[in-house]
Amino acid sequence: MNLTRRTLLVGSAAAATVLSVGAKASAAARPDTGVSAYAFPLTAVRLLSSPFTANAARIQSYLLFLNNDRLLHTFRLNVGLSSSATACGGWESPSTELRGHSTGHLLTGLAQAYASTGDTAYKTKGDQIVAVLAQCQARAATAGYNTGYLSAFPESFIDRVEARQSVWAPYYTLHKIMAGLLDMHLLAGNAQALTVLLGMASWVKFRNDRLTQTQRQNMLDTEFGGMNEVLTNLYQLTGDAAHLAAAQQFDHAEVFDPLAANQDSLNNYHANTQIPKVLGAIREYHATGTTRYRDIAVNFWDIVTRRHTYAIGGNSNGEYFKAPDRIASELSDTTAECCNSYNMLKLTRQLFFTNPTRTDYLDYYEKALYNHILASQDPNSSHGFQCYYVPLRAGGIKTYSNDYNSFVCCHGTGMESNTKFGDTIYFHDGGSTLYVNLFIPSILTWGAFSVRQETSFPEAGSTKLTVTGAGPFTMRIRIPGWASGAQIRVNGTVFSSPPAGAYAAVSRTWASGDVVDVSLPMALTREATNDNSTVQAVKLGPIVLAGLFGNSNLSALPALDPATLTPTSDGSVALQPFYKVHGQRYSVYWSVTGSPFVAHYPFDGSPADASGNGRTASIFSAGYVAGRTGNAVNLDGTAGYAALPSGILAGASNFTIALWVRLDTVTTWSRLVDFGTGTGAYLFLTPRSSAGTLRFAITTGGSGAEQRIEGPALIAGAWTHVAVTRSGNTGTLYVNGASAGTNTALTLGPSALGATTRNWLGRSQYADPYLDGALDNVRLYSRALSATEVNSLYTNGS
Numbered sequence: 001m002n003l004t005r006r007t008l009l010v011g012s013a014a015a016a017t018v019l020s021v022g023a024k025a026s027a028a029a030r031p032d033t034g035v036s037a038y039a040f041p042l043t044a045v046r047l048l049s050s051p052f053t054a055n056a057a058r059i060q061s062y063l064l065f066l067n068n069d070r071l072l073h074t075f076r077l078n079v080g081l082s083s084s085a086t087a088c089g090g091w092e093s094p095s096t097e098l099r100g101h102s103t104g105h106l107l108t109g110l111a112q113a114y115a116s117t118g119d120t121a122y123k124t125k126g127d128q129i130v131a132v133l134a135q136c137q138a139r140a141a142t143a144g145y146n147t148g149y150l151s152a153f154p155e156s157f158i159d160r161v162e163a164r165q166s167v168w169a170p171y172y173t174l175h176k177i178m179a180g181l182l183d184m185h186l187l188a189g190n191a192q193a194l195t196v197l198l199g200m201a202s203w204v205k206f207r208n209d210r211l212t213q214t215q216r217q218n219m220l221d222t223e224f225g226g227m228n229e230v231l232t233n234l235y236q237l238t239g240d241a242a243h244l245a246a247a248q249q250f251d252h253a254e255v256f257d258p259l260a261a262n263q264d265s266l267n268n269y270h271a272n273t274q275i276p277k278v279l280g281a282i283r284e285y286h287a288t289g290t291t292r293y294r295d296i297a298v299n300f301w302d303i304v305t306r307r308h309t310y311a312i313g314g315n316s317n318g319e320y321f322k323a324p325d326r327i328a329s330e331l332s333d334t335t336a337e338c339c340n341s342y343n344m345l346k347l348t349r350q351l352f353f354t355n356p357t358r359t360d361y362l363d364y365y366e367k368a369l370y371n372h373i374l375a376s377q378d379p380n381s382s383h384g385f386q387c388y389y390v391p392l393r394a395g396g397i398k399t400y401s402n403d404y405n406s407f408v409c410c411h412g413t414g415m416e417s418n419t420k421f422g423d424t425i426y427f428h429d430g431g432s433t434l435y436v437n438l439f440i441p442s443i444l445t446w447g448a449f450s451v452r453q454e455t456s457f458p459e460a461g462s463t464k465l466t467v468t469g470a471g472p473f474t475m476r477i478r479i480p481g482w483a484s485g486a487q488i489r490v491n492g493t494v495f496s497s498p499p500a501g502a503y504a505a506v507s508r509t510w511a512s513g514d515v516v517d518v519s520l521p522m523a524l525t526r527e528a529t530n531d532n533s534t535v536q537a538v539k540l541g542p543i544v545l546a547g548l549f550g551n552s553n554l555s556a557l558p559a560l561d562p563a564t565l566t567p568t569s570d571g572s573v574a575l576q577p578f579y580k581v582h583g584q585r586y587s588v589y590w591s592v593t594g595s596p597f598v599a600h601y602p603f604d605g606s607p608a609d610a611s612g613n614g615r616t617a618s619i620f621s622a623g624y625v626a627g628r629t630g631n632a633v634n635l636d637g638t639a640g641y642a643a644l645p646s647g648i649l650a651g652a653s654n655f656t657i658a659l660w661v662r663l664d665t666v667t668t669w670s671r672l673v674d675f676g677t678g679t680g681a682y683l684f685l686t687p688r689s690s691a692g693t694l695r696f697a698i699t700t701g702g703s704g705a706e707q708r709i710e711g712p713a714l715i716a717g718a719w720t721h722v723a724v725t726r727s728g729n730t731g732t733l734y735v736n737g738a739s740a741g742t743n744t745a746l747t748l749g750p751s752a753l754g755a756t757t758r759n760w761l762g763r764s765q766y767a768d769p770y771l772d773g774a775l776d777n778v779r780l781y782s783r784a785l786s787a788t789e790v791n792s793l794y795t796n797g798s
């Protein structure tokens with residue numbers, strides 16, 4: 001190897017640039033391609049008091065508590081150096097094949113803690129570890145290993161993985177050490193760390209250049225962490241193409257090929273083995289511009305977050321991905337391995353850099369950060385003990401690691417997750433735009449500006465940003481997808497009421513002391529699982545609430561009546577943010593079979609279901625116009641209608657359908673609502689029957705067997721509230737909040753129709769005319785609202 005000169009030059013340059021506050025994210029020889037947003041260095045963000053600083057303080061205490069010699073014991077023995085230290089236990093015991101991985105995590109944790117706090121104790125400790133690792137690496141030949149080899153286990157483990165013999169995951173462990181060395185170099189300015197890392201990288205290339213492509217691909221069936229990621233990062237840092245070539249030798253075709261074709265083939269794959277590979281793919285895109293790598297990462301993220309992710313943002317059951325959409329059917333004590341979310345968050349921010357117009361990236365980031373990462377450290381441990389799995393079965397309870405006898409993988413990623421909370425709160429665009437992504441109390445230093453964010457979020461749905469410094473820039477504030485009704489004030493004056501799920505831009509020439517207040521209303525909602533719509537989690541804003549069950553184990557999902565849910569509920573089960581639930585049994589998921597509020601379509605520019613039940617409608621040949629409140633869906637009388645999910649009122653005996661309508665034309669036999677399976681079994685509401693009446697009808701025997709309620713026909717041009725209810729055998733038709741007709745022999749309810757498949761607004765089961773007019777606030781319930789409740793909907797326009 002002949003790399004001393006380049007090493008020293010790159011090392012010093014990188015350290016100087018990264019450590020200077022407000023500099024671009026990377027001191028790399030090669031800029032990332034395909035990115036349009038950038039991170040701030042950890043040095044530019046200081047955290048103010050919050051649950052995150054509490055978690056960080058505990059883990060920082062642990063990082064300083066750990067004894068270096070104990071963490072280096074097996075490294076020394078592996079090259080014939082003496083060590084009198086007490087051996088570690090758990091996954092670091094001298095007989096565990098994964099030994100050494102925690103030392104890598106410790107290096108990253110120390111480097112991040114130093115960058116986040118400026119406390120040189122972390123750097124000093126990390127420097128001491130790097131120095132010993134350098135000694136161990138220098139003895140590789142003496143110990144009978146190839147040049148550059150550095151590990152706590154013998155190189156024969158690599159022979160075994162190449163020969164497809166039984167061995168745990170040697171490259172996984174080497175990746176942690178390499179990543180730790182890179183972080184000590186980039187974040188703590190340690191030049192020796194880069195020298196050692198370059199030695200390891202040369203050794204990796206030497207080992208893999210000797211193999212055929214087939215041998216390498218077979219070897220990749222064994223978990224190897226993010227080898228492609230760290231080697232690509234090294235390529236970006238140094239510009240040496242050998243590292244990219246080495247990285248690409250870890251591109252696992254069996255996993256990448258289906259992802260490139262946007263196929264979900266993840267079933268029965270070990271989850272945390274795959275996520276780092278994909279993190280490598282997005283970095284390979286940033287290094288090469290090859291869009292296939294980007295597609296692999298984007299497709300993987302979409303597949304995992306939409307079809308394999310629990311309400312807390314985690315994935316995997318027993319560490320494995322399952323068939324798509326299996327969520328309610330995969331609740332156990334071994335759900336949601338914490339490493340997976342650590343890696344998914346790293347992937348998410350890289351994807352945001354790639355495409356900052358996608359707002360679902362940071363919505364997911366927030367979801368997993370609060371409900372999984374923050375939720376998985378034991379607040380009763382002064383050393384930040386960490387969950388491995390987060391149980392999501394009813395009656396589950398969190399269990400944690402310990403000082404020296406655990407060292408599971410998630411204990412290691414916990415050291416990393418809890419020392420970098422400042423890394424995603426703010427981004428910039430390389431010019432004069434600042435992204436405010438997360439609502440975590442902190443101070444950002446950005447060139448001539450500083451921004452101080454004060455908030456008690458998520459205890460309260462608001463944040464306050466105070467700017468120091470003068471001059472123009474654009475502040476792009478994330479308005480989360482859950483934050484309907486958000487408002488931004490600048491210096492006390494209302495500036496805008498931005499929509500949910502977008503970045504709101506505040507562009508101005510700032511003066512010191514300018515204050516931006518953001519209010520983010522946190523609604524109580526429920527998130528249904530993909531595979532069982534009655535299994536739901538309760539959320540306040542983005543925060544998952546769990547039911548507290550003390551010492552009571554549960555054998556089934558607890559039942560939840562949503563009507564009893566209020567943020568101040570004094571019911572028999574207390575709900576609490578899941579991230580605060582420790583030391584007792586809990587349930588994140590509930591059985592909501594009795595939920596009477598089935599769906600609510602405000603049609604405020606989207607067909608979304610605002611009930612929280614996720615029963616999104618589909619609209620055809622229709623747009624939006626001003627509604628009774630907000631917007632309404634506008635149907636054209638020729639082809640426009642909305643379709644609701646199958647079985648929308650299945651099982652309901654009593655029911656309510658309530659809606660606002662403004663007819664452009666009163667067309668006989670057009671439909672406000674028509675749910676059915678065809679012309680044999682259906683229920684409908686027409687604004688005008690051939691008898692000149694507003695009519696509700698329901699039948700299981702065609703038109704000749706209809707049971708009806710009649711009222712006064714609707715007129716055109718005015719917003720009218722219409723509701724129909726059934727309680728027992730009494731059906732009531734309401735117009736503008738008052739009873740307009742009854743039928744006390746209404747023996748049929750929606751349950752008699754079975755699981756209806758043709759559930760339409762504005763369209764008939766028959767060849768009747770389409771509705772010509774607008775519909776707003778369509779609400780469905782599986783119970784009869786009272787006359788008072790119906791009148792309240794009318795009075796409130798809701």
Ligand SMILES: [Zn+2]
Binds near residue numbers: 272388409
């Ligand atoms: Zn883990």
